[in-house]
Amino acid sequence: MNKLISWTSVFLASLFAMQSYGAGTGAGTSISNTASVSYEVGGATITANSDPVTITVQELINVTIISQDSGNVSVSSPETGAELKFQVTNTGNGNEAFIINQVNIGGDEFDVTPSTIYLDDGDGVYEPGTDDVAYDNSAPSTIAPDASITIWVTSDIPDSLNNNDTSEVQVSALSKTFSDDSQTNPDAGDVVSGAGDSSTDAVYGSAAANADDTAIFVVSAIQVTIVKAISSITDQFGTSQPVPGAEVVYTLTVTVTGTGDAESVTATDPLPNELLLKDGVAGIITVDGVDLTAVSGDDIATYDANTNTVTVVLGTVTAGSADSIISFTTEIQ
Amino acid sequence: MNKVKQLINKSMVAALLSVASLTAFAQVELKTEMYKVIEVQKDNGTSKIEWVTPDNITPGDKVGYRIMVENKGDKAADDIVLNNPVPENTIYVNGSARGANSSIVFSVDQGKTFATPEKLFIEKNGKKLPATAKDYSNVRWVLTSSLKVGEQSSVQYVVQVK
Missing domain, CATH: 2.60.40.10 (Immunoglobulins)
Incomplete structure (x- = not known):
């Protein structure tokens, strides 16, 4: 069934593409057409043109x-x-x-x-x-x-x-x-x-x-927001320049407001290629002040080295409860 | 010097006269008419194509050209070939060229060579591909019979405004 739907949509998409001209020929453009004829009379070839016919493309x-x-x-x-x-x-x-x-x-x-x-x-x-x-x-x-x-x-x-x-x-x-x-x-x-x-x-x-x-x-009586911030930058020279080799600490703050419970709350942070979690899967992800291992499966915090993504499964969060604070250290490549 | 000039002038007049006399023998006149080609829905659910006065042509519209040819001279005209480049900003509508007693050929190289659709190819990324209607740059009708004195004929084709 899914396959049928996707084929149908491909077919419709191609139909639409056939009828679509983008913006098309600009309004005010003249399209002129002149036909010509050649013919023979008594061995001589003669040519003639029609008067040109012109249309002006109107604004669609x-x-x-x-x-x-x-x-x-x-x-x-x-x-x-x-x-x-x-x-x-x-x-x-x-x-x-x-x-x-x-x-x-x-x-x-x-x-x-x-x-x-x-x-x-x-x-x-x-x-x-x-x-x-x-x-x-x-x-x-x-x-x-x-x-x-x-x-x-x-x-x-x-x-x-x-x-x-x-x-x-x-x-x-x-x-x-x-x-x-x-x-x-x-x-x-x-x-x-x-x-x-x-x-x-x-x-x-x-x-x-x-x-x-x-x-x-x-x-929605319940609203979940996430805010990402840089907590600190420390470079190998003792200053705070974001140069290759520098460590950048990020903090994610997850807030649930309103009334009721938000279920299956998961914070996901896909890192850019220029940033990797410090120590990779052997690294640390801190959730509400507790250091958790980045390795998959042993706790709610995971770092996937293939996708370079930090994930924390917070589960059910009651509205109005304290913010969940997630922090981790990355290295600029 | 003056004599040479006079000679040249005389020969030019003679040349002009000879053309004028030839066209007087078999003057084939050409006239192009254009129409908006629309699809009219009929009550029974089918539709038919109509050629109407071309007002408010916009991108996507189809324009039909009818080329009328008439022998207004006093001698039959043989080997009549009608040519029409596909106008800029338009594409030829596949299968739209018609003409009684004529073989219809197309060009994909601005009129340098002509052939029937199945013998036309274009080059794309170094590959030879069969040409499609949107590649056609010119349409040519080769009339298979001569046009007698006073006789009329017409050919037609349709383009779509890009």
């Missing part, structure tokens, strides 16, 4: 908007400014700006109050008000053909919700050209004359007519 407005959250997004009740991540891609052949709309989908346990939309600064990290600026729906920035932006759509979550209550949110993108023409729900094939790039007509594409995606908030 197309856009996709795709949720970037994997699975449901956990929120508290209440919570201010809970964020959903979306990618908006201009799949048309001209420059276009898009208005982002957020609506509640019915049939679930609660509705959210739409709040600010932020434009990611390019690092994919949510930094409202600092690196990420508010997305201005009254004057959205133009996106070039084939270019993408990442946006953070934020919502306020109401008070007094139950654990596992869900709210489905739909986020859509509308062409500014069509919005400016008072067309708020255009169909594929609808046109705004002369409003495209290079004074072409703006033609609404089928992707634009279906440019929406949904994401689901789920109320």
Whole structure:
């Protein structure tokens, strides 16, 4: 069954690829065609051309908007400014700006109050008000053909919700050209004359007519967070330069807030190639002040030399209990 | 010196006259029309292809070219060969070239050589691969019968805007 599904998706993917032209030929491009003929009369060869026929490629407005959250997004009740991540891609052949709309989908346990939309600064990290600026729906920035932006759509979550209550949110993108023409729900094939790039007509594409995606908030009475920090750097010269051979001590802090128990909590830290656990599988991983061996199977702490990953299985953690502090020493290669 | 110039001028006039007289004998006129090729859904669930006035062409659209050839001269024209490069920013739609009483050949080298599809190859990463429709740079119709005085014929093909 799994195999059948994967084959089907491969087939669909290839169909889609056949019909996809990326941004395609730019709006305003002329396509000219001249036919020629050669023929013989009485042994003489004569040639002639047709008059050229020319078409100008019009602006096809197309856009996709795709949720970037994997699975449901956990929120508290209440919570201010809970964020959903979306990618908006201009799949048309001209420059276009898009208005982002957020609506509640019915049939679930609660509705959210739409709040600010932020434009990611390019690092994919949510930094409202600092690196990420508010997305201005009254004057959205133009996106070039084939270019993408990442946006953070934020919502306020109401008070007094139950654990596992869900709210489905739909986020859509509308062409500014069509919005400016008072067309708020255009169909594929609808046109705004002369409003495209290079004074072409703006033609609404089928992707634009279906440019929406949904994401689901789920109320989770329990929240697990992990924070990684460098505790110290010690080099072989007695100073603290991060040079090859220096030892870097990392601390992971796992915090469980809310109410109830978080089950099967596991902290995983895949180290970069430039860092290895000191002494490898013979090394030490300290959990809440107790030194544990890095070798697999004898305790909750493990270092896998093949994947260069530190794993600590914390198991069931009750919300509000003391933070779990994991620390280990690495060597810069 | 002046005489030489006069001679050259005279010979050029003569050359021009001879071309004019030839075209007067068998003037084959060529006219290209273009259409938007659309698929129209019918009530019974099937669809049919229609050629309509080309408005609002955008990437992915299909454009059909119909090339009309007419003998407006006073002599039959033989060995008629129609040529059409596939326009820039478009790709030839496989199997779309038509033409009565003609053999249709294609080029993958900007019109230097022509052959039927199964005899066309391209080189990719040092390998010889069978050419596909998107590789075609030119379409050629070789008419198998001559065009008599006053006679008309037409050929056609379809491209897709990239």
